[in-house]
Amino acid sequence: MVKVKYLPEPGTPDDTETLNHKFSARRAADVTDEAVLAVLRGNPFFQVLDDEKGSRTPTPAPKTAEVVLTALEQVDGTFAIMSGPDLIKEGLTKEDADAFNALSDEDKAEYVAA
Known part of the structure; x- marks a missing residue:
């Protein structure tokens, strides 16, 4: 389990x-x-604390082959890849997101490229 802290702007x-x-x-x-952790690690308003002591360890940039494509629910209830x-793409329904997440990594990459 990883701890995540929100870093809001002043005000x-x-x-x-x-x-x-x-x-x-x-x-x-x-x-x-x-x-979710992958998304938050790239967001300047969140600090991902990678161990029990709360220290932040640098996350190496993923190689192209290691990038994970996934459909996640957004705050407004829609889904986005x-x-x-x-x-990558927003406005998906839950059914579209479930179908996308069931695809193999190769099929996901092909879908996104189309």
Whole structure:
């Protein structure tokens, strides 16, 4: 389990909800979903704490072959295809997202390239 802390800009609320998780500037949240962690690691408003002591270890950039394509639920209830922190396609239904996530990595890459 990995802890994630929200880093709000001055003057913005201390709490936020994204990717079906609630985050606070006051307390780190537990996150187990690797796809969510990949997105948050690339977001400057979140700090991913990689061990029990809360230290932040640098995450090496993934090689092209290691990039995970996944469909994740957004705050508005729709789904989007993400490649790490990058938004690839948005506006998917739950059925579309489930079908996409069931594809092999090769089929996902082909779908995104089309």
